[in-house]
Amino acid sequence: MHLVIDYKKCRKAAQCSYLHPELFKADQAGSPKVLVDHPGEELREAAEEAVELCPNGAISIVEDED
Amino acid sequence: MDTMISPDNLSTREVIANPYPAYQQLRDRSPFNYVDLPAGTVPGIEGPITSWALMKYPDVYGVLRDHERFSSARNPLVGKAFPPLVLILDDPPRHTRFRRLVNKTFTLKRIEALSPWITSVANELLDEAGRGEIEIVERYTIPLPVKVIARLLGIPGEDYETFKQWSDAFLSLASMDNDQRMASIQEMVGYFGKIAAARRTESAEDLITALVEAEVEGEKLEEWEILGFCMLLLIAGNETTTNLMGNLFNILAARPKLWEQLRSDRSLVDPVIEETLRYEGPVHRLSRVTTADVELSGVQIPAGEIVTVYFAAANRDPAEFLDPDEFRLDRDLRNHVAFGMGIHYCLGAPLARAEAKISLNAFLDRFPVIKPGQAPAVRQTMTPVVYGFERLPLMLDGEG
Numbered sequence: 475m476h477l478v479i480d481y482k483k484c485r486k487a488a489q490c491s492y493l494h495p496e497l498f499k500a501d502q503a504g505s506p507k508v509l510v511d512h513p514g515e516e517l518r519e520a521a522e523e524a525v526e527l528c529p530n531g532a533i534s535i536v537e538d539e540d
Numbered sequence: 541m542d543t544m545i546s547p548d549n550l551s552t553r554e555v556i557a558n559p560y561p562a563y564q565q566l567r568d569r570s571p572f573n574y575v576d577l578p579a580g581t582v583p584g585i586e587g588p589i590t591s592w593a594l595m596k597y598p599d600v601y602g603v604l605r606d607h608e609r610f611s612s613a614r615n616p617l618v619g620k621a622f623p624p625l626v627l628i629l630d631d632p633p634r635h636t637r638f639r640r641l642v643n644k645t646f647t648l649k650r651i652e653a654l655s656p657w658i659t660s661v662a663n664e665l666l667d668e669a670g671r672g673e674i675e676i677v678e679r680y681t682i683p684l685p686v687k688v689i690a691r692l693l694g695i696p697g698e699d700y701e702t703f704k705q706w707s708d709a710f711l712s713l714a715s716m717d718n719d720q721r722m723a724s725i726q727e728m729v730g731y732f733g734k735i736a737a738a739r740r741t742e743s744a745e746d747l748i749t750a751l752v753e754a755e756v757e758g759e760k761l762e763e764w765e766i767l768g769f770c771m772l773l774l775i776a777g778n779e780t781t782t783n784l785m786g787n788l789f790n791i792l793a794a795r796p797k798l799w800e801q802l803r804s805d806r807s808l809v810d811p812v813i814e815e816t817l818r819y820e821g822p823v824h825r826l827s828r829v830t831t832a833d834v835e836l837s838g839v840q841i842p843a844g845e846i847v848t849v850y851f852a853a854a855n856r857d858p859a860e861f862l863d864p865d866e867f868r869l870d871r872d873l874r875n876h877v878a879f880g881m882g883i884h885y886c887l888g889a890p891l892a893r894a895e896a897k898i899s900l901n902a903f904l905d906r907f908p909v910i911k912p913g914q915a916p917a918v919r920q921t922m923t924p925v926v927y928g929f930e931r932l933p934l935m936l937d938g939e940g
Contacts (some may be wrong), residue, residue: 485874487885488605493792504605507868529879531648531890537616 475535477508477521483532490533494524512538545734547574551714553921559824562866563595565854570595571839576814576827576848582621583718585769589617591827591846592839595853598862603828603849604881607631610828612884621713623725626768628776628826628884629693635883637756642769642887651890654688658895659685662902675914675933681785685895689777693770695735707775711923725771733763734771747773765809781892783822783920783928785899790917791816791867793910793934803904813896814873818861820902821878824852824927851877852927872882903936911935 477497486504490497497513497520500506513521525533545562547569549555555562566572570593577589594600603610613631618624626638643880644650662684669679686700709724736752743749751766761769792799792812802808827848833910834841841847855876856864862871879886886892903910920930 486881487879487889488882489885492883493640500605504601526647526649528641529648529885 475518475521475537477510477524478517478534478536479506479508480532480534481505483530485530485532487514487529489527489529490524493527497521497524546687547572550574550593551576551578551924553715556666556921556924556927557919558929559852560856563850563856564865566593566911567595567853567857570850571599571836571841571852576846577714581714582617584620585616586620588845590830591848592836592841593848593850594836595850595857596837597630597854597857600849600851600854600877601881602836603847604877604884607635607883609830609832609834611831612828614829614844615827616829616846622710623729624764624768624772625772627887630884638765638769639883639887641751641754641756641771642747645750646887646891647874648890651894652764652790654692655898657691657900658684658688659898662898666902666906669936670908671937673709673915673933673935675913675931676789676936677782677786677929677932681782681929681932684785684899685778685781688781688891688895689774692747693773694748697751701775701874703778707778708922710775711779711925712773714922715922721753725773728771728774729767732767734816736763736766736770738918754831771774777888777891779926779928780822780886780888781895783926784816784896786932787820787822787927788813788816788896788900789910789934790912790929790932791820793912795867796909796911799904799910803898803908806901806904808869808898809900809904811869811873813900814876815869815871817878818855818873818876819867820927821852821855821876822926822928823878825850825925826880851880887920907936909935909937911937 488500488504490506491500497510497517498506499509521535525535545555545565547566550562573590573592575588576591579588582589594603611631612629615629618629627635630638665680665683682704683700686703687697690697706724706728709721712721735748739749739752751761751769754761825848827846830841830843830845830847832843857876858864879889913935915933917929917933918931920928
């Protein structure tokens with residue numbers, strides 16, 4: 475899987491980087507970056523929670539094609 | 541031109557009712573130290589409570605993002621003027637654990653699932669209110685959010701007048717007799733204590749049950765933590781959305797053309813709500829305490845000082861928003877700080893947005909015309925924290 479941020483929806487509330495610093499980092503202006511290109515299955519639960527908890531619905535999981 | 545406003549008057553009733561001229565005059569001078577609460581307001585603290593006002597967008601944004609140097613937990617008024625509320629008066633790591641516990645009740649998805657029910661409550665309230673001149677605060681903007689938060693918590697929604705009194709008392713630090721205030725808070729604590737006890741005996745599908753059963757790192761929550769949660773959610777879920785909706789409908793009652801546009805193009809509903817949050821948001825200020833010596837806009841602020849974050853002043857900062865005193869839909873509506881930013885970003889933001897959206901659509905469906913009523917509108921002046929109406933009579937009419 476990989477994580478995609480829709481920057482048109484993102485309002486820089488920085489909830490993703492707060493609750494899941496293992497997956498996201500926000501810069502000084504609050505804009506988040508995904509830290510892990512292809513998170514393994516051990517990070518799936520965290521990734522799903524990040525998707526669920528983004529107050530602006532800006533994060534999604536896209537499954538990789540083999 | 542407006543008369544000059546002294547910083548020490550920022551918590552007076554005149555400024556609470558109409559704070560924007562003060563923000564405009566004082567923003568460039570901020571950060572500055574001022575008397576936030578006069579001497580004798582807080583029991584156990586003799587002198588006045590002074591604070592540093594932060595009104596510039598970069599200062600406000602920077603402080604909201606920097607929870608390490610700007611603490612929510614070290615507020616000297618906790619335990620004196622307020623019972624210890626969870627989350628809003630917490631720092632990590634406690635804040636993180638509590639936030640995890642309740643986050644899932646307020647996700648976009650959960651709120652979406654609740655929306656049909658909220659819509660039916662909105663329509664019931666409007667059926668009862670009828671048409672013509674309606675005082676919407678009493679008939680609509682108070683009952684809707686209270687009924688919604690009551691359902692999430694799992695308490696009977698019919699008691700909403702009592703809830704409103706409690707949450708008003710909680711916020712009325714500067715305008716209410718302190719014994720009365722504390723008595724009211726005690727009543728609220730007692731009420732939630734009883735409900736929590738009942739849920740321990742018999743669980744239900746609600747947030748209070750979730751709190752009673754929750755374990756954080758293997759330990760159940762303490763009683764005061766559960767009650768602190770309930771009070772926070774009742775107050776935060778209440779005043780904020782009530783005032784957001786009042787401000788929203790007041791703005792629209794003064795803009796008949798925009799109302800017409802909205803009726804024919806509902807894609808404008810979301811932008812109108814976002815611009816309302818920026819232009820006349822419901823929460824105007826909250827405080828933090830510095831944990832280190834800091835410098836903001838070139839001003840040195842020592843450790844241990846209260847700083848007050850003026851969200852609403854930042855949302856009108858001309859350095860961030862072009863023509864900030866105009867209500868415009870053609871701006872980038874994502875940058876306002878009406879819900880805060882960073883770790884304390886409003887937990888209920890998706891719910892507040894949904895309630896405002898459902899309400900605006902329900903009004904648009906019913907009322908071809910919205911105008912100010914004959915009776916005067918009255919701004920609330922009991923607390924500087926929120927901005928909204930005590931009474932807002934509107935003429936809601938036309939066939940439709």
